[in-house]
Amino acid sequence: MGAGHNKLFLELSQKPILIHTLEVFEQDSACKGIWLAVKPEERAFIQSLLVKYNITKVKALPNGGAERQNSVYSCVQKIEDGEIVLVHDAARPFITIPVIHKLVEAAEEKGAVIAGVRAKDTMKKVENGVIVETVDRSSLWMIQTPQAFQFELLQEAEQAAEREHFLGTDEAMLVERLGQTVYIVESSYENVKITTKEDLIFGEAILSQRIGG
Numbered sequence: 001m002g003a004g005h006n007k008l009f010l011e012l013s014q015k016p017i018l019i020h021t022l023e024v025f026e027q028d029s030a031c032k033g034i035w036l037a038v039k040p041e042e043r044a045f046i047q048s049l050l051v052k053y054n055i056t057k058v059k060a061l062p063n064g065g066a067e068r069q070n071s072v073y074s075c076v077q078k079i080e081d082g083e084i085v086l087v088h089d090a091a092r093p094f095i096t097i098p099v100i101h102k103l104v105e106a107a108e109e110k111g112a113v114i115a116g117v118r119a120k121d122t123m124k125k126v127e128n129g130v131i132v133e134t135v136d137r138s139s140l141w142m143i144q145t146p147q148a149f150q151f152e153l154l155q156e157a158e159q160a161a162e163r164e165h166f167l168g169t170d171e172a173m174l175v176e177r178l179g180q181t182v183y184i185v186e187s188s189y190e191n192v193k194i195t196t197k198e199d200l201i202f203g204e205a206i207l208s209q210r211i212g213g
């Protein structure tokens with residue numbers, strides 16, 4: 001993003017991205033608690049934001065790690081018990097309560113369910129600037145968060161990955177390694193991960209359309 005500081009503090013419609021994300025879970029009456037991994041040097045500022053925006057469901061703010069998976073592990077260690085746990089990127093502020101509920105309902109039945117959308121573009125595998133394969137996109141999905149799991153399954157998957165020094169790019173990979181089936185719930189193309197500057201423009205457009213409509 002090149003923001004010079006944590007991109008999650010950048011504002012969309014005069015509110016930090018982090019707060020947009022937290023507000024969705026705050027407003028979801030089915031959400032019993034939020035565990036938020038933070039950089040130690042940002043903890044006090046984040047606590048002040050939670051007070052300012054009246055975010056009340058945060059149960060703990062453990063230290064995050066070098067990689068996303070390490071941060072998730074810190075949070076999972078702090079959760080004492082639970083039924084369904086959702087892992088969500090703070091950088092995906094446009095998640096909606098209906099998608100969250102679809103995930104939770106499916107996870108209650110199936111154990112492991114993740115959000116995703118179908119690939120829209122033609123997909124090719126490229127090596128050293130050369131096309132090596134055109135991949136059949138009919139079975140390709142772009143994976144998002146939330147990723148929802150029965151708590152004990154996520155705990156087991158996280159502990160196994162930690163023990164075996166396996167680093168994945170999402171939680172489903174850790175559960176797949178256990179031989180467990182992971183299911184998909186169709187989400188929305190609006191649930192983007194704010195990654196580059198253009199995503200801020202998409203984000204403002206999504207918000208103005210939601211407020212306007």
Ligand SMILES: Nc1ccn([C@@H]2O[C@H](COP(=O)(O)OP(=O)(O)OP(=O)(O)O)[C@@H](O)[C@H]2O)c(=O)n1
Binds near residue numbers: 007068069072193195
């Ligand atoms: N060490 C890390 C890195 C990322 N995340 C979480 O993972 C999400 C998705 O990661 P992303 O934003 O893509 O990665 P960053 O490394 O934070 O950002 P960037 O790629 O823009 O530098 C972040 O919103 C944050 O919630 C985390 O908890 N711990």
Ligand SMILES: C[C@](O)(CO)[C@H](O)COP(=O)(O)O
Binds near residue numbers: 143145170171
């Ligand atoms: C979990 C994720 O958001 C699914 O798309 C993504 O894999 C996170 O990856 P990042 O490299 O940490 O952004």
